[in-house]
Amino acid sequence: MLRYIIRRLLWVIVLLIIVSMVTFVIFYAFPSADPAVLRAGRSPSPALIAHIRHTLGLDQPIYVQYWRYLENIILHFNFGYSYQFSLPVTKLIFQRLPATISLTVGAVVVWLLVGLPVGMISAIRRRTVLDRATMTATLVAISAPVYWLGLMSLLLVSNDIGVVHIFDGAGTYTGLTADPGRWFGSLILPWLVLATAFAAFYARLLRSNLIETMSEDYIRTARAKGLPEREVILRHGVRSAITPIVTVLGIDIGTLLGGAVLTEYVFNIPGVGRLAYEGIINADLPVIQGTVLFGAFFIVIANLIVDVAYAFLDPRVRY
Amino acid sequence: MSVGAAESALVEPEAVESVELVGGEIVARSPWQMFWLRFRADRVAMVSAIFIVLLILVAVFAQPIVSLIGVTGPNQPNTGALNAFGQPTGPSAAHPFGVDELGRDILARTIYGAQVSLEVAFIATGAAVLIGVVIGTTAGYFRGWVDTVLARLMDVVLAFPILLLAIGLASACSLGHGCLGGLITPGRVTLIVVIALSSWPYIGRIVRGQTLSIREKEFVEAARSLGASNTRIIRREILPNLVAPIIVYASLVLPTNVLYEAALSFLGVGVQPPTASWGQMIASASSYTSAWWYMVFPGVALMLTVLAFNLVGDGLQDALNPKTGRP
Numbered sequence: 001m002l003r004y005i006i007r008r009l010l011w012v013i014v015l016l017i018i019v020s021m022v023t024f025v026i027f028y029a030f031p032s033a034d035p036a037v038l039r040a041g042r043s044p045s046p047a048l049i050a051h052i053r054h055t056l057g058l059d060q061p062i063y064v065q066y067w068r069y070l071e072n073i074i075l076h077f078n079f080g081y082s083y084q085f086s087l088p089v090t091k092l093i094f095q096r097l098p099a100t101i102s103l104t105v106g107a108v109v110v111w112l113l114v115g116l117p118v119g120m121i122s123a124i125r126r127r128t129v130l131d132r133a134t135m136t137a138t139l140v141a142i143s144a145p146v147y148w149l150g151l152m153s154l155l156l157v158s159n160d161i162g163v164v165h166i167f168d169g170a171g172t173y174t175g176l177t178a179d180p181g182r183w184f185g186s187l188i189l190p191w192l193v194l195a196t197a198f199a200a201f202y203a204r205l206l207r208s209n210l211i212e213t214m215s216e217d218y219i220r221t222a223r224a225k226g227l228p229e230r231e232v233i234l235r236h237g238v239r240s241a242i243t244p245i246v247t248v249l250g251i252d253i254g255t256l257l258g259g260a261v262l263t264e265y266v267f268n269i270p271g272v273g274r275l276a277y278e279g280i281i282n283a284d285l286p287v288i289q290g291t292v293l294f295g296a297f298f299i300v301i302a303n304l305i306v307d308v309a310y311a312f313l314d315p316r317v318r319y
Numbered sequence: 320m321s322v323g324a325a326e327s328a329l330v331e332p333e334a335v336e337s338v339e340l341v342g343g344e345i346v347a348r349s350p351w352q353m354f355w356l357r358f359r360a361d362r363v364a365m366v367s368a369i370f371i372v373l374l375i376l377v378a379v380f381a382q383p384i385v386s387l388i389g390v391t392g393p394n395q396p397n398t399g400a401l402n403a404f405g406q407p408t409g410p411s412a413a414h415p416f417g418v419d420e421l422g423r424d425i426l427a428r429t430i431y432g433a434q435v436s437l438e439v440a441f442i443a444t445g446a447a448v449l450i451g452v453v454i455g456t457t458a459g460y461f462r463g464w465v466d467t468v469l470a471r472l473m474d475v476v477l478a479f480p481i482l483l484l485a486i487g488l489a490s491a492c493s494l495g496h497g498c499l500g501g502l503i504t505p506g507r508v509t510l511i512v513v514i515a516l517s518s519w520p521y522i523g524r525i526v527r528g529q530t531l532s533i534r535e536k537e538f539v540e541a542a543r544s545l546g547a548s549n550t551r552i553i554r555r556e557i558l559p560n561l562v563a564p565i566i567v568y569a570s571l572v573l574p575t576n577v578l579y580e581a582a583l584s585f586l587g588v589g590v591q592p593p594t595a596s597w598g599q600m601i602a603s604a605s606s607y608t609s610a611w612w613y614m615v616f617p618g619v620a621l622m623l624t625v626l627a628f629n630l631v632g633d634g635l636q637d638a639l640n641p642k643t644g645r646p
Contacts (some may be wrong), residue, residue: 018475027487139633143626145578145598147585148618151605161608258480262582266605276480277586280487288487295480 005308012300017070019296020289024066027288035083035283056083069289079293080286084278089290093272099173100271102183103263104256106191107198108249115199116245119206120238126211135207138200150193150266158189171268190267194260198252202245209241216240243313247306254302258295357638364634367627374624378433385431390414390424393431394593397422407610417612419603425613428595429620435589435596436624439510439580444573446515448565451522456553456561458523459530470527473520481517482582488513489588506590514579518572525568526561533560563639570632574625581621597621 036053037044053059057068072078079089118138122131156162158169172186213219214237222232259273268274272291279287348356358364377384381393390413391397400422402408409417416425458469492509533539534557542556583589584598592599597617604613 015475015478019478022475022479023484026484027491139629140622140626143574143629144622145581145585145601145618145625147582148601148614148621151601151614152618155608155611155614255480259483261482261486262585265586273483276483277486280483280490288483292480292483292487295483296478299480300478 001308001311005304008304008307012304015300016293016296020070020073020293021066023289023292024069025062027285028062028065035285039083079290082279082287083284084282084287089286092275092287093290093294096270096272096275098175099269100257100259100264100273102176102187103190103194103260103269103271104253106187107194107256107260108253110191110195111199111202112249114195115202116206116242118199119203120210120233122203123207123210123214124233135204138203141196141200142204144196146193146197147262147266149196150190150263153189153193154266170266173267173269187269190263190269193266194256194263202248205245205248206238206241209244210237213237213241243310246309246313250302250306250309251299254298254300255295257298257302259291354638358634361634361637364631364638367630367634370623370627371631374433374627375437377430378437381430381434385427388415388426390427393423393427393595395423397424400424407607407613409610409612416616417610419600419610419613420607425600425616428600429597429616431595432597432600432617432620433624435507435584435594436577436580436621439507439514440573440577443511443514443518443576443580444569446511447519447572447576448522448569450515450519452526452558452561452565454519455523455526456530456557459527460534460549460553460557462531466527469523473523473527476517476520479517485513485517485579485583486586486588489583506594510580510583510589513583514576518576518579521572522565522568525564529561529564530557533557567632567636567639570628570635574628574632577621577625577628 036049036056036058039052039056040048050059057065060068069080072080077090079093081087082089082092085092118134122134125131153167154161154169157164157166159165159167159172160169162169167189168182168186169189172182174182174186176183210233214233219232219236222236223229227235257272259271259276261273261277263269264271264273265277272294275287276291276295278284279291385392397418398405398421400408400414400418401420407418407420407422408414411417414424414426416429419425419428454469454472458466489509492513539552539556542552547555580589581596581598581601584596585602587599587602589598590596597620600617601614601621604610604617607613
């Protein structure tokens with residue numbers, strides 16, 4: 001097991017280096033705009049652009065730039081300085097991280113609280129009208145684009161532009177430590193919107209897993225020995241049907257922590273996803289590099305944790 | 320007719336095995352006939368499939384349809400349709416879905432939006448399937464270092480925060496003359512390339528896994544002992560057995576790619592204006608909060624399209640793998 005984890009960790013490092021290299025090449029080879037020109041302000045002289053290009057190190061060959069970049073990360077944990085904010089990228093990311101974590105954690109709570117019971121009831125009441133109705137509803141929820149749901153919810157129930165004024169609208173995000181009440185209020189809509197498709201997906205997943213599990217022999221044994229149906233479903237059925245969901249959950253959380261770009265964009269939440277988007281639009285290479293690497297880091301670490309956790313949850317899995 | 324009896328016989332586990340392998344061991348009907356029988360019985364999936372066919376027809380014949388309805392063209396600004404304050408006006412006899420901020424007809428733009436959506440999603444998914452199948456079968460069949468390299472390649476692609484990479488690539492390629500020396504032109508081509516490049520590993524992984532198990536089967540050994548070449552074994556023995564899983568996974572990737580195109584267009588890195596695209600319409604609608612029709616119609620069109628693809632995908636899955644059972 002330990003050997004397996006060490007091998008995986010080494011691969012994580014290699015993977016991140018490859019990701020950083022590919023990102024570097026992509027954004028170096030086809031930048032969306034010339035960073036030097038963007039920094040130079042209005043109607044700059046060619047000499048000024050050349051000077052800025054030189055100070056940013058953009059006149060060096062690509063491998064020199066990449067090597068310098070990698071060196072700074074490994075030796076100083078320095079991901080460079082943002083062109084647009086003139087701040088260290090690490091600082092920017094850590095500034096934005098609380099918003100992304102708040103969004104992710106709340107949405108996870110919502111979708112588990114909604115998705116799992118719905119999936120369970122649907123599986124137990126299989127083939128009933130209730131089951132059919134919820135399964136159709138979940139498919140509709142999965143098919144709705146998250147940004148459209150977000151905008152529609154703002155149009156319908158937000159305090160500023162909504163038809164009915166119920167929830168705080170876009171751009172009202174406040175830090176948890178600054179004002180817990182406003183933090184909660186500003187995040188209710190984003191949580192619900194982000195959680196919708198996930199809740200639907202988890203309900204479907206748990207339903208199909210549970211239906212499969214409930215046809216296993218040990219469920220029949222559990223029933224035969226006289227356990228109440230409730231116990232059979234919860235202790236024997238759900239417990240085993242939920243294992244694959246842990247896998248999916250880990251990966252989803254990892255992906256979202258790297259930035260829920262669309263939700264953060266629609267609700268104007270200052271998270272990592274928005275930072276990345278701003279970086280891309282403004283050709284802020286260090287920010288793009290940093291956020292992509294950071295997102296990849298969460299994805300691969302989540303994968304690793306999930307694989308290790310799997311061995312604990314499912315005794316049949318051995319590495 | 321004995322269709323009912325034949326179908327219930329399919330539920331027998333033994334029969335199911337041979338259906339799943341699309342091997343043609345059942346005498347009476349070809350696997351495709353049985354697939355069609357099951358799919359046809361699935362009313363929801365059939366309705367969705369008909370919806371998609373109609374949508375394709377609408378997209379292809381957008382121009383005659385728009386002129387038949389009698390609304391103005393998708394890119395025809397009309398300040399006369401705006402109200403006294405220069406704001407978009409809602410549904411009326413002349414414009415059933417209302418108009419946008421330039422007075423362009425939203426019904427016409429929604430109809431034309433189907434073109435971009437379907438074209439990008441179908442071509443990108445097709446390309447992803449092609450890449451995924453080639454790489455997946457190669458990795459699974461040859462194993463060894465080839466497999467290691469290709470499987471690692473898929474790991475790398477899957478490790479990327481895909482949406483970020485796509486926004487970056489798309490925004491880079493949607494400026495001026497595109498990127499890679501003009502090879503990838505802005506707009507649809509960029510979208511297709513970006514989406515195909517990021518969705519092939521999902522197909523590739525499945526194909527690789529299936530190939531790994533199929534290559535150990537006796538009929539592959541038989542073909543090899545008869546002296547069949549590797550290419551022939553892959554094409555004649557392995558690929559036919561992959562058709563069912565490929566169709567199922569392609570049908571799962573397709574609606575995701577419809578959403579993907581719309582998301583990129585929504586973020587402003589998709590097709591170039593004035594071409595109509597649902598995602599881009601939703602984005603512009605967000606600045607006109609009193610014009611509900613501007614936001615609702617393209618959004619509903621997008622949602623219905625994705626929903627129809629999802630329902631067909633579900634139906635295909637059930638029809639191809641009867642083991643999963645009907646809901």
